[in-house]
Amino acid sequence: MEAIPPPPPRVLIVDDDESVRDVISVLLREEGYHCAVASDADMALELAEAEDTPLVISDMKMPGKDGLWLLEAFRDKHPDTSVIMLTGYGDTEQAVDCLRRGAVDYLLKPPKLTDLIRSIERALAKRRLEMARKRYQKKLERKVRDRTTELRSALKDVSTTYQNTLLALVTALDAREHETSDHSQRVVEYTVAIAQRMGIKGPELDEIGRGALLHDIGKIGVPDAVLLKPGKLTPEEWVEMRKHPDIGFSMIAPIPFLAIPSQIVLSHQERWDGRGYPRGLKGNEVHIGARIFAVADTLDAMTSDRPYRKGTTFANAIEEIKRCSGTQFDPEVVSAFLDIGEAQLIKIKEDMVARKKQRLAEATQKALAAAAEAEAAKKALEGAN
Ligand SMILES: [Fe+2]
Incomplete structure (x- = not known):
């Protein structure tokens, strides 16, 4: 039986400029990605709430809540989502700030298709690794917890056995004398x-x-x-x-x-x-x-x-x-x-x-x-x- 291929990863594109959103989503759809678009930070969070969103590509400068705000909000509410930032020329300092705050990458606007695809693939691969690491860690923690419980119960059994042995001894003694x-x-x-x-x-x-x-x-x-x-x-x-x-x-x-x-x-x-x-x-x-x-x-x-x-x-x-x-x-x-x-x-x-x-x-x-x-x-x- 042939294995069912996994669904294409969902990419959420956040930009206040409609033409940027359209261009990027058309390009990515042609590459097989499933795209969603949002015109501001609040709408992006709403969409992420409604459906699992492994990757976000967000503009840095948006009226109201900007890209940095959105980045922080995702770190907080959806820590497993990777975020790529789009910045204009002259924003390099801010771009470095983005990386420090947890963005996986930043690209200059308008991004070249090859750069964009490479960046997306790197981000998704990194995310897969990170999630596998988390799953492994959780499994380990569960194992340690189970073993600790077993050990505790074994120790309690030993201690109860000790106590019962002493009691039996003393009961025999009391019966003899009193x-x-x-x-x-x-x-x-x-x-x-x-x-x-x-x-x-x-x-x-x-x-x-x-x-x-x-x-x-x-x-x-x-x-x-x-x-x-x-x-x-x-x-x-x-x-x-x-x-x-x-x-x-x-x-x-x-x-x-x-x-x-x-x-x-x-x-x-x-x-x-x-x-x-x-x-x-x-x-x-x-x-x-x-x-x-x-x-x-x-x-x-x-x-x-x-x-x-x-x-x-x-x-x-x-x-x-x-x-x-x-x-x-x-x-x-x-x-x-x-x-x-x-x-x-x-x-x-x-x-x-x-x-x-x-x-x-x-x-x-x-x-x-x-x-x-x-x-x-x-x-x-x-x-x-
Ligand atoms: Fe005595």
Whole structure:
């Protein structure tokens, strides 16, 4: 099949002198160009608006808006249109100005046909190249954008996987010690709320949250006989129990992603007055994340039910934390904690319970759907046999 030749390029001739317009358009039509004519700048813009116009040949001197004005208007509204300027003798300075402002060429009036054709062909070839370059650039930009999106989503997946792995680990740990699986996650919520109140945000906030989540990870290394003992621990058993910050630290410190959380794990049992363990650090020597965590952990420990006792009210727990400001806890952290207020703290806990219920309901729904699907598949198989 023969290829259909492309339509002849449209050339718009702009001149206030009718005879010039006629001569040029007749000459160009004979050469196969499709011509349109305009007697002034406004009419030229109207025509360009109505139909794609790759090339304009414009007179420089026209009454009212002149060729330079039109040139600028085309640069602005139709940057893909090439403009050739026609100038009279003695206008060379202005002609150079035209080139500087984006005209592709200028010709002296009246133009010779050969010069005119050569100039038009050069202008159209240049335009084709320029448009191909633009298309290529756009394609490249789109590719870069797509790749960036893919990369971002892959990174987010990795980060979610990390977080879920940590959660699974901590949930198993919580289940072993507390018979409830939410202690660590609740402590994270309280810790993050206090940290935010202190103006901490961004990656630092994430690291502190992760440290709070993993705080007791070292209890994996504490024997059941000690960790789960219902009564009081003997001094020897306390020695075992107090190893858990060091065990946790050595577990996660080598993981670069957990370098800062490992500092919080190591110092989560320290106290503001230096009477904590394992190193007996004092005041600001204790990582800020651990100082915040200490308050959050006490709040959750006091307000949660345990097998051997019922949890106390938030109001009582808040009073107790206030009482221990400056001894067990950093006063600045306590002050931020008090700013949050009882109602908001209760809400944090209730929201967590609601989210958990929601997740459970969704998981049940999914399991039921999967079971129904399996049943249908089984029936289909039986039918086929
Ligand atoms: Fe601990």
